[in-house]
Amino acid sequence: LTWWEAEQIQKAIKTVEKQHSQLKSVAISELQDFTDKIIHTAQSRQAQAGVHQLSKAQRTRDIRQNKQEAIQVEREEHLQNRSVNSIRTIHSNQDNTPTPPSHSSNLDLTSQPDLMRQLFEEDDEE
Structure with a gap:
């Protein structure tokens, strides 16, 4: 890199920076005008x-x-x-419709098993 090439690069950088600063100042002024317009409208x-x-x-x-x-x-x-929900739950509990047994099992969960027979049978065997 020679001194002349370095000087050319520096000149190019300076011109680009000048153009950028000019564009930046124009953009800033446009933005300021835009925000002022919004504030005025509001x-x-x-x-x-x-x-x-x-x-x-x-x-x-x-x-x-x-x-x-x-x-x-x-x-x-x-x-x-x-209050509406509590009234609904009271009315839904007062329904006397029997619940259908579960199809997955044949057990009747509402009836109790007869354990008395099993108790007496164990006593007889002894």
């Missing part, structure tokens, strides 16, 4: 909607109040669902 929408600027304390109070109201509504819904 502010105009808020003004049209009549949104008032509330203090942070008032916003916090409103959030807490809304949260308490939501919790109260959930509790009421839970109590309503709970």
Whole structure:
């Protein structure tokens, strides 16, 4: 690498950096214009909607109040669902329809085995 080649490479690097910095400044200005436009549009929408600027304390109070109201509504819904479910379980237990025996086994699980005969037979054998 000669001194002349190194100088040519440095000149090329400097021109590329200048072009890049120019493009970068143009992109930054376009981005700033874009964000300013978004902010301006949002502010105009808020003004049209009549949104008032509330203090942070008032916003916090409103959030807490809304949260308490939501919790109260959930509790009421839970109590309503709970009472409905308990009524359904009571009615479903009062059905007198016999349950069909299981097809997989022939055992009748509702009847008890007759153990008295087995007890007396063991006593007779002794």
